[in-house]
Amino acid sequence: MTSKKIPRATAKRLPIYYRYLNILLDANKHRVSSTELSQAVQVDSATIRRDFSYFGELGKRGYGYDVEDLLNFFKEILNQDKLxxxxxxxxxxxxxxxxxxxxxxxxxxxxxxxxxxxxxxxxxxxxxxxxxxxxxxxxxxxxxxxxxxxxxxxxxxxxxxxxxxxxxxxxxxxxxxxxxxxxxxxxxxxxxxxxxxxxxxxxxxxxxxxxxxxx
Known part of the structure; x- marks a missing residue:
């Protein structure tokens, strides 16, 4: 997990991404593209890709993002395991x-x-x-x-x-x-x-x- 600082605007969007990924997992969806995320959370796909890029390679070109892997990553970033x-x-x-x-x-x-x-x-x-x-x-x-x-x-x-x-x-x-x-x-x-x-x-x-x- 990266320890470098990210822009405040990006930090504010992370819980939005996390919430929607939970919805996708509950719907038994295993893969999602930045375009699909964009339509759901009302953030343009270029911004989503830039936000995710601060944390390294989270997806694969032509495949998109693995929902469960991405959810687990943001769960750790947002300390969701810690009450x-x-x-x-x-x-x-x-x-x-x-x-x-x-x-x-x-x-x-x-x-x-x-x-x-x-x-x-x-x-x-x-x-x-x-x-x-x-x-x-x-x-x-x-x-x-x-x-x-x-x-x-x-x-x-x-x-x-x-x-x-x-x-x-x-x-x-x-x-x-x-x-x-x-x-x-x-x-x-x-x-x-x-x-x-x-x-x-x-x-x-x-x-x-x-x-x-x-x-």
């Missing part, structure tokens, strides 16, 4: 929806703990996940060795919570708040701004034709 525990901070409406989403079924991530300030749900189990008080945040993150957090707290508390969990050792944050968080360089943040995505979608609907390229 990653994540914590959810903020169990409001969005937090409850995230708890109900079966991350473990679709990836190697499992929400193993959730935290909130609402006394009515603290010390309960929601969707199979124990809910702790935020007062227990530091201790539970350490005890469970959690270094990935899903953040769905109010914007006004997001930075303070982020500062707290970074001190504990969290290295990755999936941020569902509109706030752009300040973190050290060794901490990764992925921002998921649903309002922004919806506004962007509406803009493209209003200003682009369906066949226009959207940069």
């Amino acid at each position: 990653t525990n994540a914590a959810l901070i903020g169990v409001g409406n969005l937090g409850h929806a995230l708890l109900n989403f079966n991350f473990h079924k679709n990836s190697n991530v499992r929400i193993s703990a959730a935290f909130d300030v609402n006394d009515s749900i603290i010390n309960t189990v929601q969707s199979g996940v124990p809910i702790y008080s935020v007062d227990d945040l530091d201790q539970q993150l350490r005890d469970q060795q959690i270094d990935v957090v899903i953040l769905s707290v109010p914007s006004e508390t997001a930075q303070a919570v982020t500062d707290q969990i970074v001190k504990v050792g969290v290295r990755g944050i999936l941020n569902f708040t509109p706030l752009r968080l300040g973190v050290p360089k060794d901490v990764r943040v992925q921002n998921v701004d649903l309002t922004n995505e919806l506004q962007t979608l509406i803009y493209f609907i209003d200003h682009y034709n369906a066949n226009d390229e959207q940069a």
